[in-house]
Amino acid sequence: MTRLHSLVYLLPQLWRTLFTRPITVRYPFAPLELPPYFRGRVVINIDLCRGCGLCVRDCPAFALELERESDTLSPSKGHDKFQLIHYHDRCACCGQCQDVCRYEAIWLTSEYVPAAADRDVLREEFGLLGEFGTREVNHAV
Ligand code: SF4
Ligand code: SF4
Numbered sequence: 122m123t124r125l126h127s128l129v130y131l132l133p134q135l136w137r138t139l140f141t142r143p144i145t146v147r148y149p150f151a152p153l154e155l156p157p158y159f160r161g162r163v164v165i166n167i168d169l170c171r172g173c174g175l176c177v178r179d180c181p182a183f184a185l186e187l188e189r190e191s192d193t194l195s196p197s198k199g200h201d202k203f204q205l206i207h208y209h210d211r212c213a214c215c216g217q218c219q220d221v222c223r224y225e226a227i228w229l230t231s232e233y234v235p236a237a238a239d240r241d242v243l244r245e246e247f248g249l250l251g252e253f254g255t256r257e258v259n260h261a262v
Contacts, residue, residue, distance in 0.1 A: 160216055160229045161229060162233065164229075165227045169225060175222065190202035209234045
């Protein structure tokens with residue numbers, strides 16, 4: 122009797138599934154539709170960055186590192202010589218760095234970070250300890 126009840130319940134469900142689309146995504150065979158607030162790859166505009174280190178201090182995943190040539194802080198420009206390093210393999214894409222930056226120099230995009238066998242490839246350096254405003258950007262990834 123119980124088995125009959127189960128069949129009465131299941132058969133209409135099975136019948137319905139024949140005429141509905143699967144709810145699983147077809148990626149990578151079809152483009153993946155991302156939700157509007159998807160948080161992906163972190164990017165930094167080194168020309169806007171002042172080297173204040175707030176994002177480094179607030180990053181819960183230790184995914185940011187600031188290297189300074191000296192500890193002198195210029196009131197107008199921040200640290201004169203520095204580079205900001207981002208570790209994609211540690212990043213949790215939480216968005217805290219974007220929230221804390223007063224200069225809109227760091228933000229999250231809707232791009233994926235491709236997987237890599239070598240962790241060094243997932244280290245990205247912004248700025249080369251050069252003079253303020255003339256830093257080069259090295260996109261390692
Ligand atoms: S990205 Fe923003 S918060 Fe981080 S060091 Fe640069 S200016 Fe400061
Ligand atoms: S998104 Fe989060 S984890 Fe990634 S660098 Fe920013 S603060 Fe750190």
